[in-house]
Amino acid sequence: MLAIDQVLISDEVIEEKFVCDLSGCHGGCCVDGDTGAPLDKEETALLDDIYEEVKPYLSVESIREIERQGKYVYDDETGFVTPTIGGKMCVYGVLEYGVVKCGIEKACNDHRISFKKPISCHLYPIRVQSYDGYEAMNYEPRDKLCHPACVLGEKLQVPVYRFL
Secondary structure, X not given: OEXXXXXXXXXXXXXXXXXXXXXXXXXXXXXXXXOOOEOOHHHHHHHHHHHHHHHHHOOHHHHHHHHHHOOOXXXXXXXXXXXXXXXXXXXXXXXXXXXXXXXXXXXXXXXXXXXXXXXXXXXXXXXXXXXXXXXXXXXXXOOOOOHHHHHHHHHHOOEHHHHO
């Protein structure tokens, strides 16, 4: 365990290898999980501000769910998260040729907004948990889903922290 100020970083973040491989996982991290992407309070305000710019990138089903659930929802265990479609794909996910990409990131790449995507998405497969007086950063890849990324990371010898 590495401690920097009030942040504890698991050894796996430094020792394990990881490079996202969309050809292997097809963006499954935007689909597989108990909730949508965790959001901090500032990101909820950003989603309110940027939604109209992101909306053209979203599917009709995503827009319908956002209108029904809101731009973000509160989960008792995780806090604020992005809504999902039927408990599966994040409402901001966009399916392109069998790969799920982020509608927020697409709007950013097109220079419509400056916010790229939630920090929890940037940091995945690291999960940040807040406790009284400190935060913990743990490496939590999904066994089957992230296997291609672990293999590619090992092949390229890229540690998790360097990839992120």
